Amino acid sequence: MSEAVLQASGLSVVHRTPAGDVHALSDATLEVHAGEFVVLIGPSGAGKTTLLHVLGGIQPPTTGTVRIGDVVLTEAPERDVDRVRRDDIGYVFQSFGLISALSAEENVELPLRIRRADPGERAERVAQLLERVGLADHAKQRPTELSGGQQQRVGIARALAGSPRILLADEPTGQLDSHTAASMIELIASIARDDGVAVLLSTHDPSIRSRADRVLELHDGVLREGAVHAVASP
Incomplete structure (x- = not known):
């Protein structure tokens, strides 16, 4: 195991x-x-x-x-x-927990900014994650412009931004x-x-x-x- x-x-x-x-x-x-x-x-x-x-x-x-x-x-x-x-640890919330003033890519990028990751690495990681969750074409949209399912996908991408073990x-x-x-x-x-x-x-x-x-x-x-x-x- x-x-x-x-x-x-x-x-x-x-x-x-x-x-x-x-x-x-x-x-x-x-x-x-x-x-x-x-x-x-x-x-x-x-x-x-x-x-x-x-x-x-x-x-x-x-x-x-x-x-x-x-x-x-x-x-x-x-x-x-x-x-x-x-x-x-990555955490996904029922209420999505996104910041309404930020775009999808900015919400995903937030944990990487907190970790002070290199800007180039941040951009590459965010692009990879949005592609992974099927939202590459929605990177610039804010939460209010996304459906509930799309918002939750952004939340999952954000939770994965720091490559968590859990x-x-x-x-x-x-x-x-x-x-x-x-x-x-x-x-x-x-x-x-x-x-x-x-x-x-x-x-x-x-x-x-x-x-x-x-x-x-x-x-x-x-x-x-x-x-x-x-x-x-x-």
């Missing part, structure tokens, strides 16, 4: 409220390997976004550890967490019609298959599980392995 680039153990997230503790995650343990397409499935409110935020170093867990490569995010100083988020995709098809969603899943699956990226994609859509190498199910904060193909009821 390929290298486990993302490992998490005993993750719990507890929110203290006047009415009592709310367990958004309860003792979740998982790993994702290079080139693996893992689908995290569960209903809205199950804790999927919380789990991805913890894995991506956006939110600390109440207990547990997250390791990416040689770095334990939950124990590392902030500068190391920032470096891992910048260099090793791609975390949070309900990336949630705002798309079924045909556009299917093409988006094929694109994301190809990123794992062809680029060797470890992909973890969350969804509430059970039809996506058939595209996965492995399925994880999350219900009320409890994570468990799920079947890749849905089993019909007798």
